[in-house]
Amino acid sequence: MPTFLVTDPAFLGYDSPDHPDSSKRLRGILDDLERRPLWREVSPLPARPVTHEELVAVHSPAMVDAVEKACQSGYGFIDADTPVSPETLVAAWAAAGGVLQAIDAVMREGGNAFCLVRPPGHHAGPDQAMAFCLFNNVAVGARYAQRRHGCARVAIIDWDIHHGNGTQDTFYTDGSVFYLSLHRSPYFPETGRSDETGTGPGAGCTLNIPLPFKTSREEYLAAFRRGLAAIEAFHPEFILVSAGFDAHRQDPIGGWCLETTDYATLTAAVTDLADRCCQGRVVSVLEGGYHPDALPESIANHLEALRKALPAA
Numbered sequence: 611m612p613t614f615l616v617t618d619p620a621f622l623g624y625d626s627p628d629h630p631d632s633s634k635r636l637r638g639i640l641d642d643l644e645r646r647p648l649w650r651e652v653s654p655l656p657a658r659p660v661t662h663e664e665l666v667a668v669h670s671p672a673m674v675d676a677v678e679k680a681c682q683s684g685y686g687f688i689d690a691d692t693p694v695s696p697e698t699l700v701a702a703w704a705a706a707g708g709v710l711q712a713i714d715a716v717m718r719e720g721g722n723a724f725c726l727v728r729p730p731g732h733h734a735g736p737d738q739a740m741a742f743c744l745f746n747n748v749a750v751g752a753r754y755a756q757r758r759h760g761c762a763r764v765a766i767i768d769w770d771i772h773h774g775n776g777t778q779d780t781f782y783t784d785g786s787v788f789y790l791s792l793h794r795s796p797y798f799p800e801t802g803r804s805d806e807t808g809t810g811p812g813a814g815c816t817l818n819i820p821l822p823f824k825t826s827r828e829e830y831l832a833a834f835r836r837g838l839a840a841i842e843a844f845h846p847e848f849i850l851v852s853a854g855f856d857a858h859r860q861d862p863i864g865g866w867c868l869e870t871t872d873y874a875t876l877t878a879a880v881t882d883l884a885d886r887c888c889q890g891r892v893v894s895v896l897e898g899g900y901h902p903d904a905l906p907e908s909i910a911n912h913l914e915a916l917r918k919a920l921p922a923a
């Protein structure tokens with residue numbers, strides 16, 4: 611069974627001077643991966659543009675309109691941290707659509723996938739783009755897995771150092787999507803308290819594990835396993851990962867507690883869970899991570915662990 615890797619030239623096709631999410635960042639990841647034997651062991655998958663209908667399953671039509679107009683009107687910022695341009699919009703459509711391609715491939719052929727996309731998505735909520743994120747790639751993917759493939763319950767595991775406030779907001783009252791986030795707290799965006807657990811039909815389907823700056827790797831990994839146990843009890847039929855790598859100890863934005871090899875450990879714990887509850891179906895999606903060396907190495911550890919979770923082809 612294959613491990614799919616979603617890449618697309620659109621993700622290298624936009625930039626903003628001095629922004630942490632630069633095309634150079636992605637180029638560095640690709641250059642590193644291309645030098646590894648692993649590169650020949652994964653199945654490349656091109657992205658496709660997400661459709662308007664797929665976007666409005668998560669975002670309000672007014673939000674989608676506002677993002678598209680801001681991008682098409684030229685070069686600027688939609689908020690203090692989030693550059694927009696016509697080329698950024700093409701990439702944002704491909705980032706969300708790439709996740710959907712990966713979901714289709716995993717549902718069709720089995721295996722798992724990593725989507726090497728930008729811009730990231732987990733801060734984008736139903737009504738607003740925010741903090742490098744235009745559309746919420748993972749949230750759009752969760753709705754698509756439900757509507758296109760009939761997966762009744764979907765779990766999202768978010769190990770980016772920042773809380774995925776946009777993802778939480780999308781599914782807070784839902785009940786059919788479980789959102790787990792481990793994040794540094796207090797920290798941007800200052801959401802994700804442990805008492806934010808969902809409301810209405812969504813009660814109990816949001817699990818925030820905020821952790822202080824001085825958390826050790828051991829404490830982090832133990833907390834992660836606690837989170838996965840809650841997901842197992844939810845019986846998901848598909849698992850999506852918001853895979854940020856900015857909790858790495860060398861990351862210039864996050865700079866927290868994890869080592870490169872911890873991303874293999876986190877990944878193996880997720881694939882073990884997926885084997886038990888959903889035939890190994892995992893689609894992982896790049897969020898943050900900014901160190902020029904630690905990021906590619908962490909991603910290689912992640913991708914290798916996805917590959918190792920599957921029987922050899």
Ligand SMILES: [Zn+2]
Nearest residue numbers: 770771772898
């Ligand atoms: Zn982040």
